[in-house]
Amino acid sequence: MTLDLPSLEEAAQEALDAIEDRCTQMTSLLKDVQHKRLEEATGRAVLRQHAHSVKGLAASIGVNMIKVLAHRFEDYLESADHLEGRVLDECQVFIDRISEALEGNLNATPQQIAAFCRRLPAKGSFEVEDVEIRDVELMLVMTEGAATHFVTRELAECGYRIVNVRSTVDALALAAQMRPDLVIVSNYMPELTGIDFACALSVMPSTQGIPVALLTSEKRGHPKLDGLPDTVPIVSKSARFADDVADVFSSLGIL
Structure with missing residues (x-):
């Protein structure tokens, strides 16, 4: 007796069909x-589950465009404390972009993915009503915690478009696909340290040219920063944080 296993093409199509269903x-x-047929808290939790499922399905068949869009949607939902008005509309935009990718962007290049991401709603726009959102993409690589929420809010109040990534390993792949204008990484990460991450980002062919800055309370020259390239700027965990970020962007000619 033999088992009829699905071909790779059939398995991929099943994953795409599942994404469409989600x-x-x-x-x-x-x-x-x-x-009002469903409570907001329940709706947000289920949406995050679906977005996470879509990300996993897309990753399983190597469709980076949808994987990135689903990550951005999941990240957006994490910061949304309600589902009403503009937030509902912006959630629909994420879903529409995923559906749009299903129709013809399955083999998108990193440049196409980056351009697609800039059409997404900016996280934090539902909290900071009077801030003009800049066309500046910033990836923040930090573990979950109060410090991350503080830094994210500080950046949102400056009008930057932010995506949070909790893992340096995940961030290496996502940076190559999203092509952010700047990556800020905490030096204290469980997989790769911020210094290791910055060094890897600068030498990988897929991420060369993506600027990276190190978030730390230490000053350059401290023993804990041994190995940090001179070309990697430091963003201070202090009252100067927002100014340091602006200085980095200014030095890059972005602001």
């Missing part, structure tokens, strides 16, 4: 929340 379910869920 998009349909998420759109229906948003309508349920909008019409």
